[in-house]
Amino acid sequence: MRTIVGLRKIVLVSALAGISAVAGAAGCTLFQSEQVAKGQKLYAHYCMHCHGEHGRQNEGYNWGNMPDPRPKDLSNRSEMSTFKDEEIFSTISRDMKDTTPEKGDKIGDDEFAVPTMPTFKYTLSEEEIWSVVAYVRTLHGMKSEFDIPGRIKKLEGEQLTAQKNFDQSKQTFDAAQKKAEDEAEKAGKDEADESVYAKEQEAFIAAKKALDTAQAALTSFKERPKYAAIQRPDLTMKPDQAAKLADRGKQLYANKYGCNACHQVNDTGGAVGPALDRAGFRLNGTWVFRWVKYPQSMKPETRMPNLGLNDDDAKAVTMYLDTLRAPKPDKPIEKAAN
């Protein structure tokens, strides 16, 4: 009797083990398809107007409006397979490069510097960008090798370790400080000698720094970037200074931030956002400055990415837009497609 029960137990246990092994594999595939689905949604919102539903050329409604080079054919496997997942990630999540002739940064051949491909570094979380990479891979029949859950696990582990170290070094520091104070009191001194526990204090400060770093790495992986409210800029200046800044702004508009990829001026440029021919009449400088620095603070789901403009660049671009004062068109400017 006993042996039979034992045997049944063994059979049951191994059957369960079999089930969980299958569920594990299915769970992994399920997770991957969830990531792809998430990436697809983001792609439809932020990429499709330029790259098209299937990643093909001249498929997105904005493709034909773009200056050269036109948005890349993401369905071309022989070309796209030459990029590593990490390379696709860093294109989508880079800092914009100034390609203004002479003035611009010297850009190495291997650094992606096309101004009309926006960056999403300041708009999406790293996890979201990796899921976009996973979706982009499917457009040319490949699979992303990047392990998103593994990365989260690793960052969470590092944060936990840093937290433990921090707690421990805080305890050590507190104890050393208390001991020094007690001894000072015994000796009849007003204050403890800080140098007695300097080593513990140093270790505590280092542990706090490491904890902040680990916390920030985890947050930027999982959450969209958030910034402090944009301060009101000082836009008062002499006319010649305004003209100089506007000139610089015009270069930045086309050669660094590729605003022309999405906006038209004089009937040239993209059609993702509204035409800016009359921006100087219609829009207030302070508002423009705040908008270009942090569009998501005013409209969280806008298709216009935060392109990472510093204050100087935002001011120059604002002064340029202020010069755009085309006469009223006979027919009203078409509202941008959404």
Ligand code: HEC
């Ligand atoms: C405003 C139009 C526009 C938008 C929006 C846009 N792209 Fe691009 N993309 C471009 C242009 C232009 C290029 C450059 C093509 C070239 O260099 O030949 C490009 C190139 C690329 C490349 C190839 C990079 C390389 O190293 O050659 C990838 C990958 C890519 N885009 C992915 C995306 C993804 C993903 C999104 C959305 C998150 C996106 N793009 C949004 C215009 C756009």
Ligand code: HEC
């Ligand atoms: C990927 C496309 C894209 C890029 C690149 C882009 N924008 Fe926009 N922009 C938009 C969209 C879409 C809107 C409309 C806002 C909305 O309703 O979401 C917009 C709105 C604006 C507006 C408000 C216009 C109005 O009439 O209300 C200004 C100003 C503006 N953008 C300036 C810029 C500047 C300057 C740059 C470059 C630094 C830039 N944009 C880059 C897509 C883009």
